[in-house]
Structures are given as C-alpha cells and as structure tokens.
Amino acid sequence: MVYKKTFGKVVFDIINVTVLVFIAAMCIMPILHVLFSSLSDPRALARNEGVVLWPLGEPTLKGYELVFQNPNIVQGYGNTLFYVTVGTTLGTFMTALCGYVLSRKDILYRGILTFFVTFTMMFSGGLIPFYMVVRNLGWIDKRIALIVPGCISVFNVIVVRTAFMSIPDSLEESAKLDGAGHMTILFRIILPLSKAVIAVIVLFIAVFHWNSWFFAMIFLQTRTLYPLQLILREILVQNDTSKIMVGSDAVAQMDLYKPLVQYCTTIVATVPILCIYPFVQKYFVTGVMIGSLKG
Numbered sequence: 001m002v003y004k005k006t007f008g009k010v011v012f013d014i015i016n017v018t019v020l021v022f023i024a025a026m027c028i029m030p031i032l033h034v035l036f037s038s039l040s041d042p043r044a045l046a047r048n049e050g051v052v053l054w055p056l057g058e059p060t061l062k063g064y065e066l067v068f069q070n071p072n073i074v075q076g077y078g079n080t081l082f083y084v085t086v087g088t089t090l091g092t093f094m095t096a097l098c099g100y101v102l103s104r105k106d107i108l109y110r111g112i113l114t115f116f117v118t119f120t121m122m123f124s125g126g127l128i129p130f131y132m133v134v135r136n137l138g139w140i141d142k143r144i145a146l147i148v149p150g151c152i153s154v155f156n157v158i159v160v161r162t163a164f165m166s167i168p169d170s171l172e173e174s175a176k177l178d179g180a181g182h183m184t185i186l187f188r189i190i191l192p193l194s195k196a197v198i199a200v201i202v203l204f205i206a207v208f209h210w211n212s213w214f215f216a217m218i219f220l221q222t223r224t225l226y227p228l229q230l231i232l233r234e235i236l237v238q239n240d241t242s243k244i245m246v247g248s249d250a251v252a253q254m255d256l257y258k259p260l261v262q263y264c265t266t267i268v269a270t271v272p273i274l275c276i277y278p279f280v281q282k283y284f285v286t287g288v289m290i291g292s293l294k295g
C-alpha cells in the first residue's frame with residue numbers, strides 16, 4: 001500500500017522545514033561570524049559593518065598569534081582547566097552523595113531534608129552575606145573560593161535523586177543481604193546504572209565552571225589566579241586589550257588589531273566546550289529524561 005500525503009500535510013512539512021532551517025541558520029550564523037572574523041585581515045575587518053560569512057581580505061592567523069603570545073591568556077587557560085577539573089570532580093562526587101541520601105526511602109526525616117534542600121532554590125541569603133561567609137572562612141583571593149561555594153547545585157541534586165529513585169529496590173536489598181554498605185551500594189550498583197545521568201551532571205558542572213567569571217571577579221584580587229573567562233570579560237565587555245597586545249609596536253597596532261583579538265579570544269574560549277559536547281550529547285536527553293520521570 002502506497003502512502004500518499006495530503007495537501008495539508010505537505011504544506012505543514014514545508015512550513016516546518018522552513019522554520020527549522022531558519023532557526024538553525026540563526027544559531028549557526030553568529031558562530032560563523034565570529035570564526036571567519038577571527039581569520040580575516042584586520043584592516044578589512046575594521047571597515048566591515050555587516051555579518052562576516054567568509055574571511056575578509058587575506059586570511060591570517062595573526063590574531064591567534066597575539067592571543068597565545070600573551071601570558072595572561074595562557075595562564076588563564078591553565079587556571080580555568082584547574083577550576084573545571086577540580087570543581088567538576090568535587091561537584092559530581094558531592095552531588096551524587098547528596099542525591100543518594102535524599103533518594104533512600106528509609107532515611108530518617110527525608111521529607112524535611114528534601115524541603116530544606118529545595119528551599120534554597122527559591123530563597124538565598126544574597127550576595128553580601130555570601131561574600132561575608134567566604135571572607136570569614138579566609139578564602140578571599142584563593143582558588144578554593146571558586147570551587148567549594150558552588151560545588152553543589154540543587155537542580156543537579158534533584159535530577160540525580162530522581163534518577164536514583166528509579167532504580168529497583170531489589171538491587172539494593174540484594175546487596176545488603178550480601179553485606180554491602182551504603183558506599184558499596186552507591187559506587188558498585190547505583191552509579192554504574194546511572195551513567196547517563198552522571199554524564200549530564202558532569203556536563204552541567206563543567207560548563208558552569210568553564211563559563212564562570214562572576215565569583216572570580218568578586219573573590220580574586222591576584223591576576224595570576226584569574227580564569228580565562230574573566231580575562232575574556234575584560235576584552236569584550238570592558239573593551240580592554242592593553243594587556244593582550246604585546247610587542248614593540250603594540251600601541252600602534254592596538255586599535256587595528258583590537259576587533260581581531262576580541263574575535264580570536266572568543267573562539268579560543270569557546271572551542272573546548274564545543275569539542276567536548278558531541279561526546280556527551282548521546283547521554284544528554286537520556287539523562288535528563290531519566291531524572292524527570294519519577295519524583
């Protein structure tokens with residue numbers, strides 16, 4: 001039997017494809033604009049006022065040379081990798097522990113604990129009390145101020161808790177009969193069965209630390225501790241490339257190469273996340289759906 005589409009379905013498909021192509025173009029064009037602008041000749045780029053969908057003038061890597069010649073960018077990259085690695089490891093571990101505790105049906109006062117955890121999603125102490133707590137702990141101008149205060153997100157805890165609750169109780173009961181404790185159950189049974197959710201949590205936490213600049217701006221005073229995103233903010237928001245341009249002709253070239261350096265720095269700060277995301281994309285939808293099916 002040959003299936004024939006009706007006129008209404010054909011019209012719907014055309015409109016649907018047109019809208020999706022338009023949305024895809026709107027998402028891709030800014031990325032292409034930044035990428036091709038970073039490869040453009042600085043003089044042609046300075047004269048251009050529209051969207052760049054192909055390198056202007058003679059393609060050049062001069063902007064990337066200027067970016068990587070500067071020690072602030074390289075050091076900021078290293079700091080960001082440290083914050084992402086340590087923060088993601090600690091955050092994933094603490095989120096899994098908290099989610100495991102809240103998912104146990106026999107824990108005492110589980111409802112009250114869950115209420116106090118979720119309460120912080122709606123109300124917070126504010127920035128000033130938060131700063132005072134960090135200051136009184138002696139963490140001002142220290143790396144720990146960018147790792148510990150934000151290592152747990154209530155949203156991530158709820159997603160992990162819901163996913164853990166969907167695992168059959170019979171597995172835990174069998175493990176307890178064999179003498180397994182809570183840590184054994186968590187690391188030998190629960191986590192291996194929740195790889196999709198854990199992958200999503202790792203992605204959430206890693207992206208948070210990679211894009212984080214506000215805590216660094218508040219708590220850090222030593223420039224050698226700055227993450228890459230705070231340096232990027234100086235370049236893009238404050239329009240300050242004086243610390244990026246190096247060399248004897250830096251002053252003369254500053255205005256000419258300023259837009260090029262801005263585009264190149266944006267690409268340098270964005271590429272790692274774009275490279276990592278395709279490898280965890282297959283877990284993304286599965287993990288989020290698992291974490292939202294059962295409350």
